[in-house]
Amino acid sequence: MNKKLLFITLLITLSMIIGACQPAEPPAVEEPVAPPVEEPVDVEEPAAFRQAPMLDDMGLPPVEDRLPEDLKVIEVVDSIGKYGGTWNAVTWWPGAGNIKMKFYDPPVRWKADLTGYEAGLLIEMPEWTDDGQTITFTFRRGLRWSDGEPFTTADLQFWWEELANNEDYRTVTVPWWARNTDGTPITMEFPDDVTWVLKFDAPQYIMPYVLAQGFWEWEPLMKPAHFLKQYHPDFDGQPGDEGYTELDLMDRWFETPGYPCLMAWCLQEYVPGDYHMFMRNPYYWKVDTAGNQLPYIDYVRVELVENDEIRTLQTAQGRYDCTFRGVQSPTDIPFLLENQESGDYRLVPGWMDGAGAWPGIMINQDYHKDLEYDPDTEDPVDAEIRELLRDQDFRQGLSFAMDRQRVLNVVWEGIGDIKQFTISPQSPHFASPEGQQVFEDWANSYVEYDPTQADAAFEAAGFVDANGDGWRDLPSGASFTLVIDLNDWGGERTNTEFLQVYKENLEAVGVQVLINNVIGTPDAGIRGDYGLYMLRTTHASELDLWTYPDWIFPVRGGGEGSRAFPQQGLYYSTGGEEGWAPEPGSPAARLQEIYRRGLITPTEEERDRLIWEAVGVYIEQGPFILGAAGDQPKPVVCKNYMRNVLEYGVLGPWAPGTPGNSNPEQYWMDK
Amino acid sequence: MLSYIAKRILYMLVMVILVSFVSFLIIELPPGDFLTQKLQELQARGDRSAALRIDEYRARYKLDEPLMSRYWNWITNFVTGDFGESFEFERPVRDIIGQRALMSVILALSSLTIVWVIAIPIGVYSATHQYSLGDQVITTISFLGLGMPGFLLALLVIFFAMSVLNVEVGGLFSSEFRDAPWSLAKVWDLLKHLWIPALISAVTGAAGLVRIMRGNLLETLGQPFVEAARARGLKSRSVTWKHAVRVAINPLVVILTTEALPGIVAGDALVGTVLNLPTIGPLFVRALQVQDMFLAGTILVFIVLMVMIGALLGDLILVAIDPRIRLD
Numbered sequence: 001m002n003k004k005l006l007f008i009t010l011l012i013t014l015s016m017i018i019g020a021c022q023p024a025e026p027p028a029v030e031e032p033v034a035p036p037v038e039e040p041v042d043v044e045e046p047a048a049f050r051q052a053p054m055l056d057d058m059g060l061p062p063v064e065d066r067l068p069e070d071l072k073v074i075e076v077v078d079s080i081g082k083y084g085g086t087w088n089a090v091t092w093w094p095g096a097g098n099i100k101m102k103f104y105d106p107p108v109r110w111k112a113d114l115t116g117y118e119a120g121l122l123i124e125m126p127e128w129t130d131d132g133q134t135i136t137f138t139f140r141r142g143l144r145w146s147d148g149e150p151f152t153t154a155d156l157q158f159w160w161e162e163l164a165n166n167e168d169y170r171t172v173t174v175p176w177w178a179r180n181t182d183g184t185p186i187t188m189e190f191p192d193d194v195t196w197v198l199k200f201d202a203p204q205y206i207m208p209y210v211l212a213q214g215f216w217e218w219e220p221l222m223k224p225a226h227f228l229k230q231y232h233p234d235f236d237g238q239p240g241d242e243g244y245t246e247l248d249l250m251d252r253w254f255e256t257p258g259y260p261c262l263m264a265w266c267l268q269e270y271v272p273g274d275y276h277m278f279m280r281n282p283y284y285w286k287v288d289t290a291g292n293q294l295p296y297i298d299y300v301r302v303e304l305v306e307n308d309e310i311r312t313l314q315t316a317q318g319r320y321d322c323t324f325r326g327v328q329s330p331t332d333i334p335f336l337l338e339n340q341e342s343g344d345y346r347l348v349p350g351w352m353d354g355a356g357a358w359p360g361i362m363i364n365q366d367y368h369k370d371l372e373y374d375p376d377t378e379d380p381v382d383a384e385i386r387e388l389l390r391d392q393d394f395r396q397g398l399s400f401a402m403d404r405q406r407v408l409n410v411v412w413e414g415i416g417d418i419k420q421f422t423i424s425p426q427s428p429h430f431a432s433p434e435g436q437q438v439f440e441d442w443a444n445s446y447v448e449y450d451p452t453q454a455d456a457a458f459e460a461a462g463f464v465d466a467n468g469d470g471w472r473d474l475p476s477g478a479s480f481t482l483v484i485d486l487n488d489w490g491g492e493r494t495n496t497e498f499l500q501v502y503k504e505n506l507e508a509v510g511v512q513v514l515i516n517n518v519i520g521t522p523d524a525g526i527r528g529d530y531g532l533y534m535l536r537t538t539h540a541s542e543l544d545l546w547t548y549p550d551w552i553f554p555v556r557g558g559g560e561g562s563r564a565f566p567q568q569g570l571y572y573s574t575g576g577e578e579g580w581a582p583e584p585g586s587p588a589a590r591l592q593e594i595y596r597r598g599l600i601t602p603t604e605e606e607r608d609r610l611i612w613e614a615v616g617v618y619i620e621q622g623p624f625i626l627g628a629a630g631d632q633p634k635p636v637v638c639k640n641y642m643r644n645v646l647e648y649g650v651l652g653p654w655a656p657g658t659p660g661n662s663n664p665e666q667y668w669m670d671k
Numbered sequence: 672m673l674s675y676i677a678k679r680i681l682y683m684l685v686m687v688i689l690v691s692f693v694s695f696l697i698i699e700l701p702p703g704d705f706l707t708q709k710l711q712e713l714q715a716r717g718d719r720s721a722a723l724r725i726d727e728y729r730a731r732y733k734l735d736e737p738l739m740s741r742y743w744n745w746i747t748n749f750v751t752g753d754f755g756e757s758f759e760f761e762r763p764v765r766d767i768i769g770q771r772a773l774m775s776v777i778l779a780l781s782s783l784t785i786v787w788v789i790a791i792p793i794g795v796y797s798a799t800h801q802y803s804l805g806d807q808v809i810t811t812i813s814f815l816g817l818g819m820p821g822f823l824l825a826l827l828v829i830f831f832a833m834s835v836l837n838v839e840v841g842g843l844f845s846s847e848f849r850d851a852p853w854s855l856a857k858v859w860d861l862l863k864h865l866w867i868p869a870l871i872s873a874v875t876g877a878a879g880l881v882r883i884m885r886g887n888l889l890e891t892l893g894q895p896f897v898e899a900a901r902a903r904g905l906k907s908r909s910v911t912w913k914h915a916v917r918v919a920i921n922p923l924v925v926i927l928t929t930e931a932l933p934g935i936v937a938g939d940a941l942v943g944t945v946l947n948l949p950t951i952g953p954l955f956v957r958a959l960q961v962q963d964m965f966l967a968g969t970i971l972v973f974i975v976l977m978v979m980i981g982a983l984l985g986d987l988i989l990v991a992i993d994p995r996i997r998l999d
Binding site for chain 2: 088094095170171172173248249253255271272273276301303305306307309310311313314316317319524525526
């Protein structure tokens with residue numbers, strides 16, 4: 001489809017490679033800059049406040065009265081801005097997910113430098129009682145919704161009592177983190193306007209950070225009670241099911257114009273399938289150090305363009321003021337660089353994918369062929385295949401057989417690093433020098449390309465050619481074809497090109513390979529979620545393994561998404577009711593045990609150590625997931641007049657709320 | 672005549688009901704539903720609680736109800752003009768189709784006009800000048816046009832438009848006019864963008880028509896009545912246009928009515944997707960991909976309706992222009 005583009009991109013890359021031989025270095029391959037210095041804890045509150053000119057004639061109360069007592073002072077990235085303008089951006093997802101990432105504003109939030117968490121809507125970080133079972137959140141006093149109504153814990157109480165715990169209303173339910181060990185809802189108390197108390201029946205040290213993940217954890221709680229009561233059947237809405245249907249329809253802040261919000265911009269207009277228009281929130285609770293109420297930019301307009309090629313071309317034409325996920329592939333970087341003068345934009349350095357493995361391959365430790373697994377009727381060959389997949393020598397052989405340099409050249413045109421599967425290199429778990437060492441060891445484990453060593457490893461696993469047909473057979477002598485599921489996780493093109501190289505690599509060491517393309521088939525979800533595959537392609541990235549443990553801890557499975565241990569993860573998540581019990585001392589058993597300890601460990605440093613211990617299992621008994629390459633940069637395209645865009649971030653994982661965590665409210669347009 | 676039309680309309684109604692049911696069934700056929708895909712999309716981005724919220728979504732999209740009851744609700748409301756709600760856009764299907772209908776009609780009519788204005792004269796020229804240099808050139812180009820998929824051509828044209836002509840690609844308006852009220856300047860802006868899809872459909876759509884016109888006319892020109900007309904001393908031009916073309920154009924009338932009307936609802940969807948046009952075609956493709964049942968089903972019903980209305984119109988027009996055909 002995009003052969004021509006590809007060809008041109010190739011040409012440009014070639015010229016870049018030639019160019020790279022000269023002293024001048026192409027910006028695309030520059031190392032990301034070090035995280036910016038952490039902002040000081042106490043920023044002095046400005047003496048006087050100013051507002052955007054567009055608000056002057058709107059008949060609003062003076063800006064001092066609109067700002068809360070506990071306002072938040074934002075330190076700008078470069079300069080104090082000027083008000084005005086419309087930020088034109090683009091998305092490919094009609095469901096608005098990408099759009100929501102710009103308006104990231106939860107109570108506890110990721111710091112801009114991604115080293116950890118800080119208070120957002122809260123005045124300070126939550127506090128625990130000594131037993132770790134009660135958490136107290138204190139919100140800023142005087143916060144207001146965008147229509148001027150006060151935001152208090154009564155809004156949260158409305159969410160908890162009238163929506164989440166309302167049996168008649170089924171589209172808002174009790175979140176997974178708000179449950180006791182037996183699954184019943186926890187106790188929530190709302191002693192005053194700003195205090196929110198959560199009482200669990202067991203120590204719970206992770207929950208506040210859950211609220212900081214992406215747009216999806218805080219979003220369900222962000223309910224303006226005064227607005228929703230108009231539609232709620234128990235208040236002023238129509239009675240019965242009709243009322244609940246209307247409530248559900250209205251209760252969508254990104255689709256209902258005029259829905260009161262707490263973010264820098266709130267929805268003004270929505271044309272389905274075309275664009276979203278957001279307007280500044282006159283009651284926004286953040287100011288810059290000079291006392292200017294934020295945001296600087298008046299409007300945000302996000303248009304929907306589903307076709308990747310068109311989005312890339314439009315971006316190269318300079319149609320968008322600042323786009324973070326509009327162009328997805330690092331291989332588009334040369335093309336974008338080529339056009340940056342005519343498009344009057346720059347590629348903002350320091351923005352990475354955060355890929356620990358891109359592309360990567362999961363080796364299913366719980367392989368079984370049928371959805372309904374029955375050990376008695378299982379074909380012995382399938383059981384033997386599972387044993388082989390669990391054999392460490394075999395897995396190491398698979399890793400040594402992979403020519404990662406060639407993968408990097410073919411798939412990424414040399415952009416990125418060769419490495420074993422890890423989570424994101426930017427993860428705070430590995431920020432300390434000791435952590436860095438652990439990460440290095442992990443990234444370098446079994447990573448060298450060595451067919452001889454692969455051969456020896458396969459021999460050790462009894463994976464040899466028994467019948468002399470040139471292909472390796474199972475230890476019992478039965479012939480064997482390694483089936484690799486090709487999916488679109490991390491991109492169809494990436495995985496297709498990767499598997500072409502890897503298939504050649506494996507065939508060169510005598511492994512018969514079948515690439516099973518499941519893209520667009522119903523198989524894709526079922527085989528992946530329920531662990532019916534041998535190997536499957538993946539893209540690995542994550543910053544916080546306690547809020548999203550799946551990448552290394554086998555704690556989920558069976559349709560909830562799982563990684564290398566789907567059945568043993570299911571066993572953990574169902575409390576032993578479903579799935580397979582990990583054998584004592586097995587990798588899955590060790591990892592689950594570490595995870596259990598982590599949940600009741602109060603300090604971050606100690607929890608980091610537990611992560612290192614788990615990584616040790618991956619190094620000693622791995623690999624369980626193979627990585628080919630990783631840590632590619634991501635194209636972030638901003639017009640030259642866009643100011644205060646932070647030059648650091650990670651766009652692969654959505655959990656850290658990027659780019660919203662870098663305070664887009666202090667971006668401004670110098671034109 | 673009237674009873675014939677009434678009969679045809681009755682058949683149409685039965686057909687639409689059947690088609691709506693079968694298409695509903697087919698969209699439902701693959702395992703999984705809209706939510707399976709939505710969940711995967713959310714999970715791939717690290718939304719840990721997505722799977723745990725699945726019941727909320729099921730309730731929202733009413734996917735927990737049985738197929739027949741969902742179909743029945745949809746089709747009974749359909750008659751009253753309520754086409755259900757799109758899962759993906761979370762808005763009534765009627766609004767979503769409505770806001771794209773105007774552009775779809777404009778685009779379909781303009782490309783249709785261009786295609787026909789180009790195709791018929793060229794086809795006639797090609798037939799009357801068989802094996803001349805002009806005919807050879809036209810034949811070569813038509814085969815190219817027939818062989819080249821529209822979306823590929825679209826990619827090439829937009830790349831050319833971008834790199835050489837410096838035109839803003841994608842959509843039908845440039846950024847300064849997209850939200851502006853209608854004005855002469857906006858119409859001019861529309862025309863500046865309209866030529867790309869129109870050109871693409873002209874090249875890919877006209878090629879086939881040229882070949883059909885040429886083939887039919889060649890056959891007709893060899894028939895005795897044409898020779899007789901010539902023998903009576905009629906002008907060559909009048910023989911060709913008044914006598915031969917009128918007979919040779921029959922199959923084109925059928926093509927016009929059965930292809931053009933559904934084309935208004937969902938024209939070249941792939942080209943539309945590539946060019947990011949605000950028309951119904953790309954919407955339809957996407958709705959099918961993500962199993963957005965009511966949106967896809969509604970568009971499908973409209974396409975079928977248009978095909979059948981087109982066929983009826985085609986038959987009536989044939990009767991009008993060709994005295995040899997009678998309705999029974």
